[in-house]
Amino acid sequence: MKPKPVEPGAPLAAIELDLDALQKDGKPIRNDFCDGHRLHLDRPLPFLCVYLGSQQNAAYHIATASASYLIAADIGLARAVVRLVAQRMRERCGAFLVIDFGELAEDRFLTDDVPFLRPFEIALGSGETAPEKAALKCFATAASEREAKYRTPRVGDLGSAPSGEARLWDDLGNVAWLAVRFAPIYKVAGTERIYPALRDRVVANMVDTALQAVSAFLKASKLKPPATHRSLGRRAYVDAVTRADRSIDEVASAFDFLLAVTPINAEQAWQEFQAGDFERAPKLYYRPLEFEIAAEKRKLYSISLDHLEDPLLSGLLSEKQQELDLQLSLLATRETSRFVELGRALYGNVEPALAARARHILEKTVGAAPTVQQKGLGAEAVAAAARDMIAGYRAAYPDFEASVEIRADLPAGLLVSRNRLFVSRDTSLAPERLTALLSHEIGVHLLTYFNGDMQGLSILRSGLAGYEGMQEGLAVLAEYLVGGMTAARLRLLAARVVACQAMLGGATFEEVFRILHEDHGLEEHIDFNIVLRVFRGGGLAKDAIYLRGVLQVLDHLKNGGSLTPFWIGKISAAHFGAIEELRARGLLRPPRLEPAFLSSDAARPRLKKAMAGIDPIDMVEA
Template sequence: MIHSHRKAPRPEATEPDWMAEVLACIETGKSVRKEFGDGGRLHIDRPLPFLCVFVEAGKREAGSALGVGDHVVARDIASANAVYLLAPDIATARPIINAVGRALQKRFGTFLLLEIGELADDALLTDDAPYLPPFEVKVFHTGDAQTTLAANVLVEAVQDVKAKFRTPVVQQGAAVEAPAQDFAFADTGYPSISLRFAPIYRQPGSDNVYPDLREQLVANIFDAGLQAFAAFIRDIDGLKLTTHRQLGRKAFVDAVSRADRSIDDIASSFDFLLAVTPINADAAWAEFKAGGFRTAPRFLYRPLTVDIEAEKRKLFTIAFDRFEDPVLYALYREKQQELDLQLSMLAARETPRFIELGRALYGPVEPSLVDVATRILTATADSLASATEPEMADCFVLDRRARAMIAGYQGQYPGFEATVELRGDLPSGLMVSGNRLLVSRSTLMDRRRVEPLLSHEVGVHLLTYFNGSAQGLRLFRSGLAGYEGMQEGLAVFAEYLSGGMTVERLRLIAARVVGCAMMLDSAPFERTFASLTDAYGLDPDDAFNLVLRLYRGGGLAKDAIYLRGLLQLLDHLKAGGALDPFWMGKISASHFHVMQELSARGLLQAPVVRPDFLSHPHAQTRLDLARQGISPLDMINP
């Protein structure tokens, strides 16, 4: 039985002197971030018809919650919102709530108060749960229809959480049923909801936390709160939503900018692919050929220019705990882990550990992917005999055409400041490093492949670098964690849209998968080379360059991502997915919905420059075919 008695109210604090400035900002639609005594803060990203409130634990009614500390999840949930108040005590909070509530209610015609806190302890709800018993959640609300709807949505969202560790059991009731410590602001006169949850993220008997569980609670309950806000304001003119996530922040705090610069400084301190690419490709090919293709050649590498231990120390001193945004927090944590893995790989270059770390970074080659690659190679085997001798283009042709293409993009966006470098220390081909296009002096290719290959390198890799740079966060130019698979899938698709997906090119992409699977299965260099030339008919020069890419550094599992990323993109298009979010920066397939959310929240802008290959005379027809559903074999251009 819940007791409904309330203690006599404490004397109220007066409205703070700075409130007039806050109210003026609300009236004019400006943002507010006001720090005040004892860790208090009022944050208004932009005026919205709600306020999320957290009152410091230990300063409520006696016995209401666990003690004060840096790991109070309720505080983190509240501060993830676009409009929130952190207050040292109830008396300080009340006049701020009243003033802000009046102003927002006047602006929007309605206003919802959501107070978030934690229960005193994690009570054992059942004696017969063997390992992970459910945990307690309490939701109380004022009884008007709109607030009841919002509270029901909140409860449903909390209950629908697919918890990895423990599931919630929600107790719901009216404000009059709530103990004072569980609903401090029920009497403000505003539509109000109180949410309390058991502190299951704390390890029993200590102040230590379960980090994964803590992050899960913040993300899940924050999202449930946004759903409740969206339900409450659904009929307000001018606030029509396509998703509840639009109610998230439209600006990031300074802590995000600082961490973003630090992450980018570390990502820019080394070029991973250059560091693991041999500098003696031509000499190695001559050595391999002279030995009758029986002994793997020796590869030489650039000395590492990065102090790996120093960069790792910097990497793990970057603070993400003040982001106040669960989505950005997750993106930067993922990037931190990816950079750590890349640095570890550089430290393990030319050792047996390199291949295993690469497997962790790029993933294994799944059997289904090998099956697709093998079918491509088998289905196209007969086409090799009828191939005519092509007209060739050297590095100088590529250099001139690349500069012309870059100039065209600069005409659309002056910030497209890419450079082209002819290099004698690279294997035949092209690669992008930051804002540079690197062209090997030994490159010699079918002239028909020039435009498609530059669409790949300039129209995707460089374009997403500069579009990402324009987003305000450098993370989108250096790339979200795991971005390379979708990047390469997009880049290969660009070759198709521009009319340059030849049989030879598709076979090469498929052969990379087969060769990568062999490499990961411990096949030696010479056996993989022999298999690609004897069983699949690759030209020895092409096969050598392919196998060099696979075995560089000690065994690099990257090259399977081209076909994998292409298949992911084709599935995405067939399902009705759009291409535009992928031009905003360097993202992975798993981040597509994140990009949509950040775009809806106003944190991302539309691409400042769009790929030229989309204007190819047949690009739209080819894109329409892809939306209907095609396989890689259907992409071979006549």
């Protein structure tokens, strides 16, 4: 049904007041007026994306993913709003471009015989000025270089595209414009069904391409373009993002996955295994779960990600939602044969290249395996040193409220859970390893928790999906930078990879123990602790991520990459580009803290060496 014309007087008066507040106080505009109309500007910007219509199709989602957009059902009111916003933003920014997004009536190039290989249609039009033509040319070039599920665009002239629609730009006066119409390739032909993943890709591609076009428009207008077109994206979260982020964090906070799969009887299990001449796997016991898995899954998937208006953030939250689902599924299968396969889905296989690097390290470090420490730093001494290091960070950042707890239900060593550091009662640590271990746990794991906590997105403190590999890689690098990377420590990380590969290949607990002891000559108690970690919960390949992670970090440094983005929160290597975009858009602050070890005189030459390019074996100094 054709919408009734809307009297523009009252909405325009309210928008005038909103624009006054935006220009005076920087207050964002999010004005829902009339039925199906919305103006959103999160700051003064030299462009406005417009969608005319009432359907929430891909064109609608492209517009609403912008930092500056108008959704309107009435074309007359839309023109009035565009002219008003253009006048104000041109005064503020020096130039202004309206980008009108819409969909073509059909996917003309689609045929039944090859439904995913034909090109798809994009039709463009613009005004006649040089900046408008520059925007059109840039959009056409950038769009032509993208593909969407094996289909590449064929960009043409909007004048040749069948339309019949009322045209926004026909009565805009001197407002510069760019019109974009694209084939609805995300729709299942002849139905109302869609391909959601394909729609999301179309939206993300179009949004990024539009920002490139705005950057070209500014340059052609003799204005300074942004350092990166992505800085023209959103700088404010809509309420839906905040709600979804907090809800996902509530589920993430309801359980500690690693604690839940860590045996509580490690020392008794060692004694049992030793008493049986290492021939029978010991019985392992775990903490009872303090929550109902099905209830947490219902909470997790009751979180809607439909109205976030930001494809990047929507993707990050969706990935975290899926990772939490997989962790909950793992806990539901704890101590069953299904656990190992779900663990494989979470942490992946041990790739042949990684296994080869691990075996190379074991060959080069033969004889470096230490004997069991008869006298070392106990739990109380380690906990005291940890509290001292935490106090140093708290002096620089009062909100660094980390606690240290000594527990008897953990295997020997340390473990970080959110803002808590757990020290096993059975810990016996060589004094020369103390600084390295605390730099690992506090200088990386706790620091990125608190840095992430101040960013405004909870998932940056609890961790983006797949963050653990990069976290452990950075933590191992920290050990090297403080001079604590020994041959024995590197040998341990390599042995974990070999053990994970054997476990995933079907070897039993006792078989993996023999592989480590007989083939690689590790000490019996060390072998046992490695195998215990690998078989926790029923078989978990997490421990391969330490060596994999440090290889990723060293490769990143060798290629000129900075470590700074990784201190912002808990992120993976795969999210480096996303974090850079969020930084460019002003959605992320610089990290409040950087690891103390980075500024030490001992760390600087080692970091310089790592940036020049080294192998993990080159990190060994003792």
